[in-house]
Amino acid sequence: MTKNVPLPVDNRRDELVRVSARLFREKGFDGTTIRDIADAVGMRSGSPFYHFKTKQDILAAVMEEGLTAGLPAAEAIVASDLAPGPKFRALVRAHLEIVLAEGHDFIPVLLYDWRCLTPELRERVQVLRDRYDQLWQDVIDQLGAAGLLRSQGAVSRLLVMGAVNYTVLWYKPGQGLNLDQIADEVVAMFLLP
Amino acid sequence: MTKNVPLPVDNRRDELVRVSARLFREKGFDGTTIRDIADAVGMRSGSPFYHFKTKQDILAAVMEEGLTAGLPAAEAIVASDLAPGPKFRALVRAHLEIVLAEGHDFIPVLLYDWRCLTPELRERVQVLRDRYDQLWQDVIDQLGAAGLLRSQGAVSRLLVMGAVNYTVLWYKPGQGLNLDQIADEVVAMFLLP
DNA sequence: CCTACCGATCGGTAGG
DNA sequence: CCTACCGATCGGTAGG
Numbered sequence: 001m002t003k004n005v006p007l008p009v010d011n012r013r014d015e016l017v018r019v020s021a022r023l024f025r026e027k028g029f030d031g032t033t034i035r036d037i038a039d040a041v042g043m044r045s046g047s048p049f050y051h052f053k054t055k056q057d058i059l060a061a062v063m064e065e066g067l068t069a070g071l072p073a074a075e076a077i078v079a080s081d082l083a084p085g086p087k088f089r090a091l092v093r094a095h096l097e098i099v100l101a102e103g104h105d106f107i108p109v110l111l112y113d114w115r116c117l118t119p120e121l122r123e124r125v126q127v128l129r130d131r132y133d134q135l136w137q138d139v140i141d142q143l144g145a146a147g148l149l150r151s152q153g154a155v156s157r158l159l160v161m162g163a164v165n166y167t168v169l170w171y172k173p174g175q176g177l178n179l180d181q182i183a184d185e186v187v188a189m190f191l192l193p
Numbered sequence: 194m195t196k197n198v199p200l201p202v203d204n205r206r207d208e209l210v211r212v213s214a215r216l217f218r219e220k221g222f223d224g225t226t227i228r229d230i231a232d233a234v235g236m237r238s239g240s241p242f243y244h245f246k247t248k249q250d251i252l253a254a255v256m257e258e259g260l261t262a263g264l265p266a267a268e269a270i271v272a273s274d275l276a277p278g279p280k281f282r283a284l285v286r287a288h289l290e291i292v293l294a295e296g297h298d299f300i301p302v303l304l305y306d307w308r309c310l311t312p313e314l315r316e317r318v319q320v321l322r323d324r325y326d327q328l329w330q331d332v333i334d335q336l337g338a339a340g341l342l343r344s345q346g347a348v349s350r351l352l353v354m355g356a357v358n359y360t361v362l363w364y365k366p367g368q369g370l371n372l373d374q375i376a377d378e379v380v381a382m383f384l385l386p
Numbered sequence: 387c388c389t390a391c392c393g394a395t396c397g398g399t400a401g402g
Numbered sequence: 403c404c405t406a407c408c409g410a411t412c413g414g415t416a417g418g
Binding site: 027028029030031114115116149150151154155156158159160161162163164165166167169170176177182185186188189190193 | 220221223224307308309342343344347348349351352353354355356357358359360362363369370375378379381382383386
């Protein structure tokens, strides 16, 4: 039987990515040291380099983890047969979860520390990022076609995503609006009656 | 005659602030060293500390310079007798200048590296920042009262400022829309007909 | 504002 | 994944 044969998953690597996401979000990529990361997972300072070639590779892994975790839900929403308005609300709500929920530090790190990536890594992560952005563009275009948005095109998407992503800088869990209420505000703000 | 008596301005200090703003914006606060800054103004590495006690004090000076430079124009717009719609457009346009125009790196640094400030410095800069935010809140409230906005309150301001500030991450001078066109898009996106 | 320097810390590596 | 370490660099300072 293959019962006890472990899959080739690298749990320690996953742990490093998860812990690094938290630290990068709190203190920034440049403000976090390899020793911070190693301490947080109970390793010695040289050991993270057994799993990653460089510190920047950890950063890229954090961002890719966030994107690959967020893409399926977003794809399902866009592929659904919801009307454009409810589809937009669902996408916004799912995105707020990804960006604001406890322990979801991956995409905030992407937003904060994008410029810390080397050009090569940036290019690699950009592939996934493009897929995510395209999903938003599809929904924005559907809203425009339905006459629910005053403005269209790439700039409309950037303005909407800016408003939504900026929540990272002001949302405080347990204070003010919750994620559902913020989603309602976004819909009220952007969609025509 | 008092003709050649210089005013107590510190030109070297101003130069340090301006150059630091550019470097902080390009590479981040943690990614910029005192030696980078000293080199850029033609000083030796210890000399910036003649003008500033710590590296963080330079960061605070950069942010305060941006706010004190931007406040008068914004105050004049808010105090003007423009109707709410045109007033909003004027404020957005002025803000885009502050955030996107060549050499205007102060407020982008504030947006990027806010978390790099010590709590004490953050509190000091926050005083100016509150004044700037309040100007936006005033205009947002006027829009709401005039029935030009679907949503009101502090969250509305944060969504609008998010959309506008996010331009820092995607605007490329000479490519795509210019600042006037972006202001038009923002107005079209948010204001009711 | 320069000279000369310090103690601390950094990302990363060789060898096991 | 640890031990032991390296060369480089960092923010900051004393004395002039």
